Amino acid sequence: MNEELIAPCGMNCALCAAYQFRLHDLNQQGFHRKYCPGCIPRGENCLHMGDVCEKLAQGTLRFCYECEAYPCKRLKALDKRYRTKYHMSMIANLNLIRDQGMEAFLAQEAQKWRCPTCRGNLCCHNGLCMHCQTDDLRRNPKYRWNED
Template sequence: MRSRELTPDLIAPCGANCGICVAYFGYRMDGEKRKHSCLGCRSRQSLCAFIKKQCFKLAANQIEYCFECTVFPCDRLNALDNRHRSKYGMSLIENLKYIRDNGVEQFLKYERERWECPNCGNVICVHNQICYACHEKTKNTKFNV
C-alpha cells in the first residue's frame, strides 16, 4: 500500500508531479518538517503555482496544461524546465509531451514506476531522493534525462 498515491490532480499545469515534491511530503529542503504539507499546485491553498501566477490562460482556466497553449513552451516554462533538468535530472517539457501524447493516466503509471522506492514501494522525493515512508535515501536511476 502506498502512503502517497499519485493522482491526476497532483500533476501541475507545467508538468511537475507534485506527488514527488519535498513540500508535498511535508518537509523543507533543509530536511526540517513543515508546519503544513503542500496539497499540490492545483490546490486552492497552493503557494507554489509558479507558472499559473504569470500566465493569463492558466489563471483564467482556459487551459489545463501548458502544452495546450499556442506558445508552448513559453520562456517561463523553458526556464523552469532548465532548472529541473540541471537540479533534478527531469524535464517538465518532456513530461508535458508525454501527457499530450499518451494521456495523464499513462503518465501516472510511468511516474509510479519511475519514482518507486526499491526498499518499500512508496514514492521517492525528487528533490533529495528520500523515501519518507521508510526514510531511506536512494538514488533514483530510472529514466533520468
C-alpha cells in the same frame, strides 16, 4: 499517482518535498518545512507558472501544452532548472501526457519514482523516500541526490 496532483506546468506534485512532508506529517518528527496539498487541490492552478501566465492564473488551460506559446520562455527556464537539479523535466512530462495520455504518464511516473525499499514515492527534490529515508534527511537537511 493521482491525476489531480499533476500541475498544469507538468510538475507531479506527488513527488514534491512540500507535498510529501505534508503527506507524512514530517514536521511532527522535528522537521520545519512548508506543507502543500498540490497546485490543483489548493485551487492555485500552478505554483510555478500561475503568477506569470494569465491563462494559467485564470484556469483557462489545464496544461501548458494546450497553449499556442508552448513551451514558453518561463517554462523552458523552469524545465532546465528541474532537469539540472532534480532529475525531472516538466516539458517531457507534458509531452508524454499530450502524446500518450494521462494513464500512460501516471504509470511511467509510478515506476520511475518508486522507492525500492517500501514502494512509496521518492521525492524529486532530494531523491529520498520521505517514508523510509528520513534519517538521511535528518543528518543532512540540504540532502539532494547523493550530493553533499
